[in-house]
Amino acid sequence: MISRTPGAVRHAEPVGGGGDQAADRPRRITAPVTPGDLVFRGVLRAAGLSVFLIMGLIAFFLLLRGLQALHATGWSFFTQEKWLTQSHVFGIAAVLPDGVIIAMVALVIAVPVALTTAVYVSEYAPERIRSALVSLVDLMAAIPSIVYGLWGLFFLQPRIVGFVRWTTMHLGHWIPFLKVRSGDIGASYTSSPFIVGTVVSLMIIPIVTSLSREVFSQAPQGEREGAYALGSTRWGMVRSVVLPFGRGGVVGAVMLGFGRAMGETIAVALIISPKFTVTTHILENGANSISSLIALHFGESDPLSLSALMAAGLVLFGLTLVVNMLAAVVIGRSRSGAATAD
Amino acid sequence: MTSATDRIAITPEEHASMTTTTETAPAAPAPPAAPDPDEQRRIRLGGVDAGTVRTNLGAAAGSLALTWVLYERVLPFSGAFGFLIFWYLLFLALSWAISRLQWDVRTVRERLVQSLVAGSGLLVVALILDQIGYVAFRGAHAASHSNFFTQDMRHTATLSPITSGGALHAVVGSLEQLGLATLFAVPLGIAAAVFMSEIGGRLARPVRTVVEAMTALPSIVAGLFILGVWILTLGNQKSGFAASLALTVMMMPIVTRAAEVVIRLVPGTLREASYALGGSQWRTVLSVVLPTARPGLVTAVVLGMARGVGETSPVLLTSGFTSQMNADPFAEHQVSLPLYIWNYVRYPSTDMVARAFAAALTLMVIVLVLFVTARLVGGRRPGELSRRQRRLVARDLAESFTHPSDGTS
Numbered sequence: 001m002i003s004r005t006p007g008a009v010r011h012a013e014p015v016g017g018g019g020d021q022a023a024d025r026p027r028r029i030t031a032p033v034t035p036g037d038l039v040f041r042g043v044l045r046a047a048g049l050s051v052f053l054i055m056g057l058i059a060f061f062l063l064l065r066g067l068q069a070l071h072a073t074g075w076s077f078f079t080q081e082k083w084l085t086q087s088h089v090f091g092i093a094a095v096l097p098d099g100v101i102i103a104m105v106a107l108v109i110a111v112p113v114a115l116t117t118a119v120y121v122s123e124y125a126p127e128r129i130r131s132a133l134v135s136l137v138d139l140m141a142a143i144p145s146i147v148y149g150l151w152g153l154f155f156l157q158p159r160i161v162g163f164v165r166w167t168t169m170h171l172g173h174w175i176p177f178l179k180v181r182s183g184d185i186g187a188s189y190t191s192s193p194f195i196v197g198t199v200v201s202l203m204i205i206p207i208v209t210s211l212s213r214e215v216f217s218q219a220p221q222g223e224r225e226g227a228y229a230l231g232s233t234r235w236g237m238v239r240s241v242v243l244p245f246g247r248g249g250v251v252g253a254v255m256l257g258f259g260r261a262m263g264e265t266i267a268v269a270l271i272i273s274p275k276f277t278v279t280t281h282i283l284e285n286g287a288n289s290i291s292s293l294i295a296l297h298f299g300e301s302d303p304l305s306l307s308a309l310m311a312a313g314l315v316l317f318g319l320t321l322v323v324n325m326l327a328a329v330v331i332g333r334s335r336s337g338a339a340t341a342d
Numbered sequence: 343m344t345s346a347t348d349r350i351a352i353t354p355e356e357h358a359s360m361t362t363t364t365e366t367a368p369a370a371p372a373p374p375a376a377p378d379p380d381e382q383r384r385i386r387l388g389g390v391d392a393g394t395v396r397t398n399l400g401a402a403a404g405s406l407a408l409t410w411v412l413y414e415r416v417l418p419f420s421g422a423f424g425f426l427i428f429w430y431l432l433f434l435a436l437s438w439a440i441s442r443l444q445w446d447v448r449t450v451r452e453r454l455v456q457s458l459v460a461g462s463g464l465l466v467v468a469l470i471l472d473q474i475g476y477v478a479f480r481g482a483h484a485a486s487h488s489n490f491f492t493q494d495m496r497h498t499a500t501l502s503p504i505t506s507g508g509a510l511h512a513v514v515g516s517l518e519q520l521g522l523a524t525l526f527a528v529p530l531g532i533a534a535a536v537f538m539s540e541i542g543g544r545l546a547r548p549v550r551t552v553v554e555a556m557t558a559l560p561s562i563v564a565g566l567f568i569l570g571v572w573i574l575t576l577g578n579q580k581s582g583f584a585a586s587l588a589l590t591v592m593m594m595p596i597v598t599r600a601a602e603v604v605i606r607l608v609p610g611t612l613r614e615a616s617y618a619l620g621g622s623q624w625r626t627v628l629s630v631v632l633p634t635a636r637p638g639l640v641t642a643v644v645l646g647m648a649r650g651v652g653e654t655s656p657v658l659l660t661s662g663f664t665s666q667m668n669a670d671p672f673a674e675h676q677v678s679l680p681l682y683i684w685n686y687v688r689y690p691s692t693d694m695v696a697r698a699f700a701a702a703l704t705l706m707v708i709v710l711v712l713f714v715t716a717r718l719v720g721g722r723r724p725g726e727l728s729r730r731q732r733r734l735v736a737r738d739l740a741e742s743f744t745h746p747s748d749g750t751s
């Protein structure tokens with residue numbers, strides 16, 4: 001359909017006459033928007049904008065419900081380590097750094113495994129098993145976190161305690177944060193930030209792996225062949241072409257994994273024994289994180305402590321939002337990110 | 343995406359040159375029976391040859407023996423975890439040594455990296471299989487009693503035998519909450535995806551950014567949000583419906599992201615054909631774009647469901663806990679499988695833990711069924727026909743030949 005402006009009609013007329021210069025000029029065709037389309041677009045736009053609404057409502061209501069506790073505690077909410085429901089002492093100065101420590105442990109374990117797996121899947125794996133491997137990594141992301149928790153609590157923990165004990169006995173003298181101060185009994189080594197971090201690492205391996213694999217597989221074919229033509233081995237090609245190409249994407253993927261690790265709840269809450277001091281020794285019993293604090297304390301009926309949990313949730317929400325936005329910026333600015341953007 | 347298609351688009355000249363090269367290509371490699379030294383050889387990069395296999399097998403066997411002697415007999419170590427680490431490190435060292443005897447440094451490094459990355463891939467696969475296997479192993483005990491799937495926990499106390507009580511109420515609750523959440527999340531998610539890819543405009547990019555931020559929303563925050571709005575502010579009870587609202591917040595961005603990727607793959611020519619036939623935009627989207635992308639959309643939905651059914655923390659805060667069957671998601675507390683596991687695994691009774699593992703096994707089976715369905719359905723690209731569709735097209739074609747007079751439709 002042609003737009004019904006007078007100009008368009010005037011241009012359209014001389015076509016029959018022929019030989020007129022004006023007729024050869026390209027005309028701008030604008031389709032009229034039917035009422036049906038207007039409604040349709042309105043509905044879709046509303047659906048698209050609903051994500052703003054949802055995110056806005058989340059921030060608004062967490063703030064609204066959390067204000068009561070923030071008023072009561074003031075700035076000490078961020079400096080107080082203790083969380084005492086009865087005496088209304090609330091503070092996240094211990095749970096926040098503890099959560100970061102758990103997430104860091106998870107990253108230290110997950111990143112090497114995830115990156116080497118991504119290199120294997122995208123560069124080394126035979127064609128036949130490649131898609132199966134990709135599916136398996138996706139499946140790993142779909143395994144419910146409560147199953148990870150069960151596995152960590154009943155399978156991993158009894159088996160890893162011996163390793164933890166050996167590490168602290170032989171390395172604890174030289175590396176202070178590997179020391180266990182509570183004596184050599186079995187319970188000293190369980191429920192530690194290290195074990196929780198190990199379980200959380202399994203949950204972020206699939207995220208980091210699949211994002212990095214995607215980035216690696218987009219390394220330009222021409223540059224790969226150039227490296228081979230210069231006599232490079234496959235590892236030489238990966239090191240000089242694929243890894244530099246994917247650097248930005250990998251950094252972004254690691255940050256996304258960090259955000260996910262910070263927000264992980266159930267596996268952490270299932271395995272840790274909660275405590276409210278900042279962790280300095282990662283192999284020692286006891287840790288906490290904001291999300292597990294919420295999961296373990298939400299049942300308390302006291303309105304002020306619920307409000308304090310809302311405030312803690314708001315901090316977690318803001319933190320993961322910032323980390324994810326930063327990750328998006330890093331990915332968007334990198335060369336591989338520019339190749340995938342529209 | 344548009345720039346990508348631009349780059350892939352092939353001009354006629356290029357196409358001509360490409361076809362000529364592909365036509366000459368089969369002629370270039372002569373039959374491999376003639377070992378002419380001047381003949382072009384196909385160079386295989388990496389890959390696995392007999393020498394590598396022998397080297398790795400030798401290194402594995404040697405390091406296993408050495409680990410057994412050193413780790414179990416000589417050094418004061420014990421435990422399976424340390425054994426595996428020790429074995430792996432020794433394997434790397436030994437395979438370096440054996441390779442160094444045969445090849446130069448560059449080749450050795452290549453081989454070592456190959457075993458290193460393959461080892462990682464193997465580790466990840468082993469971890470997944472171990473998790474599934476362990477849950478199946480521990481869950482089989484309680485799940486093998488049929489009462490587990492026919493009873494709820496109403497008459498079951500902490501020390502009741504395994505022949506009493508089950509998870510029927512949790513299965514019902516999980517399916518109802520998942521169904522409701524799917525009902526809310528799918529139309530919203532797909533509409534948002536269509537908005538980003540079909541309408542676009544200035545708002546598409548911020549919407550995409552927010553959707554990505556939502557995908558990474560901590561699940562406990564979604565639960566806290568519904569707790570704050572639906573239960574504390576609006577004064578409703580904890581119910582299965584509240585849980586499904588929290589699940590919607592988790593599932594919607596997953597569906598949106600996956601759906602957008604698929605919708606973008608629908609060829610633009612199909613849209614243009616629809617417009618050229620006089621179709622309006624909503625006609626084009628509903629009868630051309632979405633049907634073409636259907637397999638991928640189903641995958642997006644089913645993957646979202648697989649993620650949603652296993653979410654624990656949103657449900658924990660919103661649905662409440664009950665040991666009784668409650669088939670009505672809109673009233674009273676309603677338990678679901680993740681919550682059932684979370685609650686009973688912390689009992690100090692082996693039978694309760696066995697029930698929790700059986701529930702975990704049930705949950706894993708649901709997730710696996712959904713996941714495999716998603717993979718089977720979504721194996722095709724948009725526009726690629728399934729076997730049944732191809733048969734239908736062939737039949738229509740055959741009919742149009744046998745009854746040429748009917749071919750007007």
